[in-house]
Amino acid sequence: xxxxxxxxxxxxxxxxxxxxxxxxxxxxxxxxxxxxxxxxxxxxxxxxxxxxxxxxxxxxxxxxxxxxxxxxxxxxxxxxxxxxxxxxxxxxxxxxxxxxxxxxxxxxxxxxxxxxxxxxxxxxxxxxxxxxxxxxxxxxxxxxxxxxxxxxxxxxxxxxxxxxxxxxxxxxxxxxxxxxxxxxxxxxxxxxxxxxxxxxxxxxxxxxxxxxxxxxxxxxxxxxxxxxxxxxxxxxxxxxxxxxxxxxx
Ligand code: AMP
Numbered sequence: 001x002x003x004x005x006x007x008x009x010x011x012x013x014x015x016x017x018x019x020x021x022x023x024x025x026x027x028x029x030x031x032x033x034x035x036x037x038x039x040x041x042x043x044x045x046x047x048x049x050x051x052x053x054x055x056x057x058x059x060x061x062x063x064x065x066x067x068x069x070x071x072x073x074x075x076x077x078x079x080x081x082x083x084x085x086x087x088x089x090x091x092x093x094x095x096x097x098x099x100x101x102x103x104x105x106x107x108x109x110x111x112x113x114x115x116x117x118x119x120x121x122x123x124x125x126x127x128x129x130x131x132x133x134x135x136x137x138x139x140x141x142x143x144x145x146x147x148x149x150x151x152x153x154x155x156x157x158x159x160x161x162x163x164x165x166x167x168x169x170x171x172x173x174x175x176x177x178x179x180x181x182x183x184x185x186x187x188x189x190x191x192x193x194x195x196x197x198x199x200x201x202x203x204x205x206x207x208x209x210x211x212x213x214x215x216x217x218x219x220x221x222x223x224x225x226x227x228x229x230x231x232x233x234x235x236x237x238x239x240x241x242x243x244x245x246x247x248x249x
Contacts, residue, residue: 001148001170003046003055004110006101007039007075009068010121019220026121026220035071038116040078041176044183045146046114047079054148057081059108063100065089069199076194077186083199088211090204094122096211098130103207105135110171112153117142117175128175138168142177 011017011026012034020027035043049055060075062068063086072083086100105113118125132139140146140155144163147154153168158177168174186194204211232238242249 001049001055001112002108002110003049003058004101004105004108004113005039005042005046005058005060005075005080006097006113006115006127007043007060007062007071008036008116008119008121009033009062009064009071010036010119013037013120019222023219023221025217033067033070035074036116036119036121038118038120038176038178039071039075040183041178041180042114042116042174043075043078043080044181045143045174045176046112047184048181049112049146049148050079050081055112059084059110061086061101061104063088063092063097072199073191073194074186076197076199077191078184079190080197082197085199085201086204086207087201088204090211091213092211093213093215094124094126094130095214096209097127098134099209100204100207100211101127101131102134103209104202105131105137105171112148112171113137113173115173115175117177128173132173135171135173138166138170138172139174140166140168140172141175143174144177144179146174146180 012032015031018027046055046058050058058080059082060072060080061084062072069085072085076083084104115128128141129139140157142158143155144158145156151170153170153172155166155168155174157164
């Protein structure tokens with residue numbers, strides 16, 4: 001079974017992001033970039049499937065500028081077998097990413113495509129769903145457990161009311177939720193080995209995809225500062241303030 005994993009290069013989750021002074025976007029100058037945490041979970045799941053003997057090959061794919069090869073190498077160090085980068089300096093929105101991933105799916109014919117449920121930069125939570133719709137593949141989003149059995153993927157999904165298990169025919173698209181697994185750290189020998197693993201570079205033109213943005217960012221600004229809270233002495237005072245000041249009761 002072939003598994004394709006989509007990994008996105010994003011601002012590291014520990015970094016407090018700042019908008020650019022002209023409000024045209026997020027300031028990425030000298031900011032630490034990492035693999036999107038949900039994509040790391042996706043890589044871990046694919047590697048575990050390989051270790052169990054269920055998957056035979058794990059391919060990590062990233063779309064973006066040359067720098068995203070760093071995140072592909074991280075995936076290779078975590079256990080993926082080979083990488084594909086789709087080189088572009090254009091801003092890619094979820095629909096464009098889904099169309100490009102569809103083109104790669106057509107080239108590679110994976111049995112399973114694993115993506116993060118969302119990228120922590122745009123928080124879109126769209127790409128996996130769009131890829132499933134464009135390819136006609138079954139989808140299991142927000143997965144907290146994936147079991148491959150009798151040619152099906154049984155995916156337990158985190159939904160508002162609890163958990164839901166769906167049985168998907170393969171090939172299928174799965175998006176990862178936080179509780180799916182705890183990703184391993186890459187060991188130094190594996191980081192060294194990853195440098196020698198194959199990494200193909202493709203272009204958007206080669207894949208014949210219209211990746212033009214459909215949505216325009218008008219302005220990026222920080223959220224309003226929160227006001228400091230106050231302490232009340234008694235329950236009666238709290239109720240009074242909720243009634244007369246906050247006017248919520
Ligand atoms: P989003 O819909 O933007 O929240 O992204 C959801 C998931 O789609 C991510 O966790 C990745 O698995 C995948 N994805 C989005 N953008 C890219 C990209 N530029 N390169 C590779 N994978 C991506």
